[in-house]
C-alpha cells in the first residue's frame with residue numbers, strides 16, 4: 001500500500017482512501033458482492049480503493065495508485081488484479097464508507113497457483129500491436145490480434 005500512498009496525483013490532492021481487508025469473513029463477503037471477482041473470497045488480502053466522489057481526478061489518480069500497487073505486487077511474485085469499476089456501492093456499505101467516498105475497485109492479492117506467464121493472455125499477441133510506422137505523425141490503426 002505504500003506505493004499507492006506515494007503515487008503522484010493531480011495537484012497532490014490524493015483523493016483516495018485505501019481500506020485493507022484481511023478478515024476471511026469480510027473477504028468472503030467481498031467476493032460475493034463483487035460479482036466479477038468471485039476469487040476475492042479465496043484471497044488472503046484485498047485492498048478496497050475508494051475515491052472522493054466530488055474529485056474530478058479521483059478516477060485517474062486512484063487508477064495510477066492501483067496500477068502501482070498491482071505492478072509492485074507482481075514484481076514481488078504476488079498475484080494481484082483489479083476488480084470492479086465504481087459499481088460497488090454494496091462494498092462501501094459493508095465497510096462503513098462515509099458519504100464523501102465511493103468504491104472505485106477492489107484489488108485482490110495472493111500467491112499465484114499457476115506459474116506466472118503460462119496463462120492464455122501471456123505473450124505479446126494478446127495486446128494491440130504498435131503502429132507499423134510510429135514516426136508518421138498521424139493516426140494509424142492498431143490491430144488487436146486475439
Ligand SMILES: Cc1cc2nc3c(=O)[nH]c(=O)nc-3n(C[C@H](O)[C@H](O)[C@H](O)COP(=O)(O)O)c2cc1C
Nearest residue numbers: 034035036037081082083084085105119121122126
Ligand atoms: C478498469 C478495469 C476494471 C477491471 N475489472 C475487472 C474485474 O471486474 N474482474 C476481473 O477479474 N478483472 C478485471 N480487470 C482486469 C482486466 O480484465 C485484465 O487486466 C485484462 O483482461 C488484461 O489481462 P492481464 O492483466 O492478465 O494482461 C479490470 C481491469 C481494469 C483496468
